[in-house]
Amino acid sequence: MTGNMLLEITGLTKAYPGVVANDGVGFSVGPGEVHALLGENGAGKSTLVKMIYGLVKPDSGTMHLMGAPYTPPEPRAARASGVAMVFQHFSLFEALNVAENVALGMENPPPMGQLSARIREISAAYGLPLDPARLVGDLSAGERQRVEIIRCLLQDPKLLIMDEPTSVLTPQEVDILFHTLRKLSSEGTAILYISHKLEEIRSLCDRATILRGGKVVATCTPREKSARELAEMMVGGEFTTTDRAGRVLGTTIFEVAGLDLTPMSQFGPALKQVSLSLRAGEVLGIGGVAGNGQEELLATLSGERVSAPGTVRLHGQDISGLGPNDRRRLGLQGAPEERLGHAAVPNMSLTDNTLLTGTVRRPLTRKGFLDMTAAKLFAEEIIREFDVRTPGPHVAARALSGGNLQKYVIGREVLQYPEVLIVNQPTWGVDAAAAASIRQALLDLAGKGAAVIVISQDLDELMEIADQFCALNEGRLSPPRPTEGLSIDEIGLMLGGAHGMQEAGMQEVAV
Amino acid sequence: MITLIKRPTPSKGWSYATPIVAVLATMVAGGMLFAALGKNPVEAIRVIFWDPLFGANAAYFRSQLLVKAAPLILIASGLAVGFRAGIWNIGAEGQYIIGAICGAAVALSVYPAESAWLFPAMVIAGALGGWLWGMIPALLKTLFGTSEILVSLMLVYVAQNLLAYVAFGPLKNPQGYGFPGSRNLQQYPSAHNPELFAGTGAHWGVMAAIVAVIALYILMHRHIAGFRIRVAGEAPRAARFAGVVPARLVVFCLGLSGALAGLAGLFEVSGPSGQITDSFNAGYGFTAIIVAFLGRLHPLGILLAGLLMGLTYFGGDMAQLMLQLPAAAIQVFQGMLLFFLLGFDVLTNYRIRIGGARA
Structure with missing residues (x-):
């Protein structure tokens, strides 16, 4: 079999102090094959691909690339052998422009002008619009990922490793990317594809290797399995779906009308005439590609930025000019997308981090003086109720994995029983089981009568928990549509910025 | 090859150990410096650190210790708040001068009237003067986005020129036979900041510290206010999320550190120094920056660091006198302390691994 396989791995083991990240992992990828790596966070997918990419050295086991022994001592060697990787977390310099960033990742970069032309060419060919002259610091998460993808495609790789590449794309963009990947695959480029999105894997991938606890638990052809079967193989047990039944919608409690906001950065999006309203018990899903005003919307609704009088109302009271803590006092809480450095302070303990948002609605202070015992109890309550995996509340936030920290952040806000909760990307980079528990917690909160706004790029997630759906595109919010009966194509059009078409459609209805 | 590996959680042990390690490293490197100057390094270190506390005349020096340490501790306490928040007031020296000028001006303007209210009024004037001098970088930063580091530092030189002007001009002692400098406030009972307990050196400034x-x-x-200040320094976006208004924080921190530096100046001019002269300031405002960092920006640490730096002040004087060390050598010595401290600080957040391939 060795002769015709592109990459062959046997008995790969890597142990870190206290945990065996990979335990005798073996699988193979043929030329032109699209191969999925499936598994929960912590299952060992990252360690595995880092070994293939030369970032981590295995303790034991062998790898063969095109029949020859393959032991990349560093990523440069991996790239020279034809292995490229698009990371989930970007490694870009904000102060440099797109072309300069791409050049930094190349062994022998061509002159800038030529490189810019190549970037334009590839970005046009693969439907990833990108201006080579723009500063990366001004790009959204979605655009930054395009830089990473294009950087890899420029290297003309034999094996392309992609770590959750679609999380920042609209359905139409996903289609274009898949088209690209299939084209690459037909040209003989193998793709190692990591994703939590099971439907994606079913439509794209030829084979799947499923990891659990650092071991390969199954290899299958994803098309022959249902998404549910795949999920159950991943978590090794029955998979619970969220329960959205039994909610009663109350009166309108939260209203936004005619909200305008100037951009926060030079190239950032402005909010333009955003209007929405929420009833008690309702979940509003706001979809859209990152960088279209999500951060700005959350900042304005949570009170980090104030807006013109009369634009934001809670229970009829104008709260447009109030800061975050005044809004919390009135029952409005928020959870920003960036967990480290925005929703939590990296170097502070989980106990300290409760004080960030919890002092208004929880008795964590007495006349402004900190009650550290109460804060510790609150942190322990969050850890217990939201199944945060950590040695204890004394641990620094930065030591937690992304999924666990997200559970902590959501738990901290939910356990303050807000009347309105606004969350941005609540399950980004979170494993399936944790994501399901976060979604259930949001639904349970709504079940108790809170209004919940979920801003997310994961459309499946929004379809699963939201009652109403809006698209945020270039700072404009579309009118809400009930999620029941809404097709992915319609959503795609809403996200694609087809405002003219919508207006035309509405006129037709009016006529 | 030496590799730095980030620790998952900052090391508690190293955060306490680095000041001590830094002091020891400074003694070694300082000893080498003194040896290069042709002095016996062991003797030099002994003269600076040991003799003032335990040698001959120790009783006098020990009382001087509080006099030197008090302004350092008072100023460093104010600076620590801003440093925690990531607001860098480097101009405490200037705020110290202006505080002293304002406080002394109040006293000299009513001389020779005696009143129990005079000293409190001077204290308020001193704090207000320092506060106002701190407000200049604060307002320029909040209104125009200027760097408070540069503005506060440059204002030190403005303050020094103002000091020279008042010492030769408006505040000059009319009965001073033409010598520069103001009347001596030590001889003006209502305005004098006396030693409160004989032999200790403790004056009102020590109490204030x-x-x-x-x-x-x-x-x-x-x-909770201090917690939010700490958050602002650690993660500015998280601080805004927690309800901190950045502009208000800038005004608060520069105002507070300015006022405390002004107070230190006032207690100095009305007590140990006694008069406004053009060379009245002794660099306390700059040394306090070292004190703040050496003390981990922590109150207890600042107290100990202030005493240690106070020691090097007159230990340095002794070394100049007895060993003919140049004054600059002592300043280098003090600077080395901050240098080593910041260097060893890396160990709080990183582990060092020497040699070996990447795992």
Whole structure:
């Protein structure tokens, strides 16, 4: 079999102090094959691909690339052998422009002008619009990922490793990317594809290797399995779906009308005439590609930025000019997308981090003086109720994995029983089981009568928990549509910025 | 090859150990410096650190220790609040000068009237002067986005020129036979900041320093306001999320550190120094920056660091006198302390691994 396989791995083991990240992992990828790596966070997918990419050295086991022994001592060697990787977390310099960033990742970069032309060419060919002259610091998460993808495609790789590449794309963009990947695959480029999105894997991938606890638990052809079967193989047990039944919608409690906001950065999006309203018990899903005003919307609704009088109302009271803590006092809480450095302070303990948002609605202070015992109890309550995996509340936030920290952040806000909760990307980079528990917690909160706004790029997630759906595109919010009966194509059009078409459609209805 | 590996959680042990390690490293490197100058390094270190506390005349020096340490501790306490928040007031020296000028001006303007209200009024004027001098970088930063580091530092030189002007001009002693400098406030009972307990050196400034250390502890470690200040320094976006208004924080921190530096100046001019002269300032405002960092920006640490730096002040004087060390050598010595401290600080957040391939 060795002769015709592109990459062959046997008995790969890597142990870190206290945990065996990979335990005798073996699988193979043929030329032109699209191969999925499936598994929960912590299952060992990252360690595995880092070994293939030369970032981590295995303790034991062998790898063969095109029949020859393959032991990349560093990523440069991996790239020279034809292995490229698009990371989930970007490694870009904000102060440099797109072309300069791409050049930094190349062994022998061509002159800038030529490189810019190549970037334009590839970005046009693969439907990833990108201006080579723009500063990366001004790009959204979605655009930054395009830089990473294009950087890899420029290297003309034999094996392309992609770590959750679609999380920042609209359905139409996903289609274009898949088209690209299939084209690459037909040209003989193998793709190692990591994703939590099971439907994606079913439509794209030829084979799947499923990891659990650092071991390969199954290899299958994803098309022959249902998404549910795949999920159950991943978590090794029955998979619970969220329960959205039994909610009663109350009166309108939260209203936004005619909200305008100037951009926060030079190239950032402005909010333009955003209007929405929420009833008690309702979940509003706001979809859209990152960088279209999500951060700005959350900042304005949570009170980090104030807006013109009369634009934001809670229970009829104008709260447009109030800061975050005044809004919390009135029952409005928020959870920003960036967990480290925005929703939590990296170097502070989980106990300290409760004080960030919890002092208004929880008795964590007495006349402004900190009650550290109460804060510790609150942190322990969050850890217990939201199944945060950590040695204890004394641990620094930065030591937690992304999924666990997200559970902590959501738990901290939910356990303050807000009347309105606004969350941005609540399950980004979170494993399936944790994501399901976060979604259930949001639904349970709504079940108790809170209004919940979920801003997310994961459309499946929004379809699963939201009652109403809006698209945020270039700072404009579309009118809400009930999620029941809404097709992915319609959503795609809403996200694609087809405002003219919508207006035309509405006129037709009016006529 | 030496590799730095980030620790998952900052090391508690190293955060306490680095000041001690830094002091020891400074003694070794300082000893080498003194040896290069042709002095016996062991003797030099002994003269600076040991003799003032335990040698001949130790009783006098020990009383001087509080006099030197008090302004350092008072100023460093104010600076620590801003440094925690990531607001860098480098101009405490200037605020110290202006505080002294304002306080002294109040006293000299009513000379020779005696009143129990005079000293409190001087204290307020001193604090207000320092506060105002701190407000200049604060307002320029909040209104125009200027760097408070540069503006506060440059204002030190403005303050020094103002000091020279008043010492030769408006505040000059009319009965001073033409010598520059103001009347001596030590000879003006209502305005004098006396030694409160004989032989200890403790004047009102020492009391103020003790109060400042306690207040700093309560603010930074027991109160939500201090928590938010710490968050602002650690993660500015998280601070805004927690309800901190950045502009207000800038005004508060520069105002507070300015006022405390002004107070230190006032207590100095009305007490140990006694008069405004063009060379009145002794660099306390700059040394306090070292004190703040050497003390881990923590109240207890600042107290100990202030005493240590106070020691090097007159230990340095002794070394100049007895060993003919140049004054600059002592300043290099003090600077080395900050250098080593910041260097060893890396160990709080990183582990060092020497040699070996990447795992």
